[in-house]
Amino acid sequence: MQLTQIKTILIAGAGTMGQQTGLLCALNDYDVVIYDISDDILSKGMARIKKNADRMTGFNLCTPEAADTALSRISTTSDIKIAAKDADLVIESVPEDPELKGRLFHDINQCCKPDTIFTTNTSSLLPSMFADQTGRPEKLCALHFHDVAISKIVDVMPHAGTAKETVDIVTQFAEDLGQIPIVLTKENNGYVFNNMLMSFIGSALSLAANQVAPIEEIDRSWMGVMHTLVGPFGIMDGIGLDTSWKVTDYWAEKRNDPQAKANAAFLKTYVDKGNLGIKTKQGFYTYPDPAFGKPDFLTPPKSKQ
């Protein structure tokens, strides 16, 4: 299959990522069909896509004409047969459950063309967990987006049974969307960025959970040396402490790692109090004016005198 043969994209799941990737594909001249389990969910998803398009025109990221053209390229359906009929490439963005993803790919496989490419946007699962259920494992790989509004990095990750041709075409497709594909040579939990981020966050949590240093000192150390605007605890407040706890706890149990379990317990004390980070205005820091964002956070004490 050639990139020029990819014209119609099936977005499975009209949630956060389905909305973002659907609009991205439409803005890059692809016809987009968004599939979800109910028409009500689809119309709410479509309303949010329109809002996102308005925001983009507001920030001069695209012209109102380009946004209108893109929106006219997007259709929605809760009928899987209609959704899959003309699809050349599928971007699956349904909840993080290997059985659900496997079942969905199995159903799409019954209704789509023989050469349709399947991609999954999973954050923490591996394509091999449901490759067999797709009925076309050689045509499946991960195409993992980060927040499309702030990042152009995408991961392209094959499983052991993915054909090279599939990796090549998905990589070209990602480039055609204006993204920067990071092509992995084999499956890896957390791809590249998330894998590094998990180690970084785990290390910061160990320092705090073992009372080596307070949270602010750990962030100050990282920010002061690396000249970043935020440190690991500020980052976790952005991700959400509930999500950070869930991921930490999942891997702690799976790997039976005592330090990771202590890190998860440390995070849980915040979650139990409802302090989930930026979204609740209270996490490790208090928002909208967190200590690490104040001008004197990195001012040497002598200069403050």
Ligand SMILES: NC(=O)c1ccc[n+]([C@@H]2O[C@H](COP(=O)([O-])OP(=O)(O)OC[C@H]3O[C@@H](n4cnc5c(N)ncnc54)[C@H](O)[C@@H]3O)[C@@H](O)[C@H]2O)c1
């Ligand atoms: N949210 C993020 O920041 C982010 C980033 C990268 C990757 N991901 C991954 O993308 C996937 C989706 O995440 P999300 O945040 O968009 O989730 P979400 O909960 O916002 O949306 C999921 C959508 O899938 C729909 N759905 C459920 N079952 C379905 C089915 N059988 N068929 C069709 N649609 C179905 C739901 O109704 C919902 O609209 C997950 O695998 C997640 O790990 C999320």
